Amino acid sequence: MEAKDNAKKKLKLKVSAIKEGTVIDHIPANSLFKVISILGLDKIQNQITFGTNLDSEKLGAKAIIKVSDVFFEDVEINKIALIAPHAKLNIIKDYEVVEKKIVETPDKITGIVKCFNPKCITNNEKITTCFKVIGKAPIALKCKYCEKITTEEQIRMI
Amino acid sequence: MAMKKDLLSITDFSKEEYLRILELAAEFEENPNQELLKGKVVASLFFEPSTRTRLSFETAINRLGGRIIGFADPDSSSATKGETLHDTIKMVSNYADLIVMRHPLEGAARYAAEVSKIPVINAGDGANQHPTQTLLDMYSIMKTQGTLDNINLFMVGDLKYGRTVHSLLQAMSEFENPIFNFIAPPNLKMPQGYLHHLQEKGIRYFEHEEFTDIISAADIIYMTRVQKERFVDPIEYEKVKDVYILNNEMLKNTKPNMRILHPLPRVNEISTDVDANEKAYYFEQARNGVFTREAIISHVMNLK
Ligand SMILES: [Zn+2]
Secondary structure (H helix, E strand, O other): OHHHHHHHHHHHHHHOOOOOEEEEEEEEHHHHHHHHHHOOHHHOOOOEEEEEEEEEOOOEEEEEEEEEOOOOOHHHHHHHHHOOOOOEEEEEEOOEEEEEEEOOOOOEEEOOEEOOOOOEHHHOOOOOOEEEEEEEOOEEEEEOOOOOEEEHHHOEEO | OOOOOOEOOHHHOOHHHHHHHHHHHHHHHHOOOOOOOOOOEEEEEEOOOOHHHHHHHHHHHHHOOOEEEEEOOHHHOHHHHOOOHHHHHHHHHHHOOEEEEEEOOEOHHHHHHHHOOOOEEEEEEOOOOOHHHHHHHHHHHHHHHOOOOOOEEEEEOOOOOOHHHHHHHHHHOOOOOOEEEEEOOHHHOOOHHHHHHHHHOOOEEEEEOOOOOOHHHOOEEEEOOOOHHHOOOHHHHHHHOOOOOEOHHHHOOOOOOOEEEOOOOOOOOEOHHHOOOOOEOHHHHHHHHHHHHHHHHHHHOOOO
């Protein structure tokens, strides 16, 4: 009983190693740097720690990011749904997990993704892309401009 | 200010708007010369040449009494000097009252409409949309059949890449009880997405690889060209090329009301011996384009 409690505590400590901020877990290891870039974590001054190639039953190899003093808006965090659909967020205040969140694929995606169609105007002039999400599993994005559908395998980040 | 109206994609309009435009087109056919655009300037911007579409539009604008500025091909536009579409449209929308544009890139018209303060009519954006063609096709069906309901529509040829058949399918699926018969070689079949659209709406459709034996059921035969360039293997093309050619002999047992449509230009997919048959409607169809475009211009600019 005591050993189990200790193990639990240890685990919790590991996750709560930041005082205030957000822990993003269950990121596919190969999407870590894309997630960092989409959330703009490469451009902020806050303390960030990350681990990658950690064991995960579900993902094979996962990554985890801990950002101090940053709390994301839902619209912001949902941007990573395309590349880390199973990501889970722990909101940390005073070393405690005060809230858990999962990402949700939004109905509309602005920017972030390139249209797969080389003849699309968005690939030929400086235009912010815009897609209607017409499928969530697997993901299918319909371009507002050329009306072609970009499938999950065809998704490329800007 | 009220929101401006554009025509960018056939699906932008409702069934009621389709019918309103067809009604206006009939009025313009009765009386083509109406000075509704008097004192107005229309920019006709052809970033890609298309003599047929341009002449049809410019005839419509002239019959409405409007004046035209613009260019007929990209060499005479500022795009060749590296000006962005954004900047060309910004400039033109300060000069004119309406933009009619053709562009080789897909989605160009929708982007232009976002940049422009004045209405934009898409006269073709690459392989994407050509909504005024679809409306003139619908007007031709309405005129020859008296209705857009209960039409047995045969689409023949390149159904994979043909934007005209895709848009016509979308528009006609808004009407009562259509039946679609798709006749195409295996590599040029109607894409799954469109078939799925019909399934969702509970619309009947049938796929065939040839049509000589089934032609008697058709109300409308919509012919398109099977292009050699679409085949990886030239032997495959040789095998199918004659299957999708319509000749006068084949029309023997067709319905009296049946009419043949083609977006033109035709190459050899309709034998010239069909031209004299009263069921050949493709040249009339092109003529209908002028009235339909007068109607579309009047509709987007609230002239009627
Ligand atoms: Zn696109």
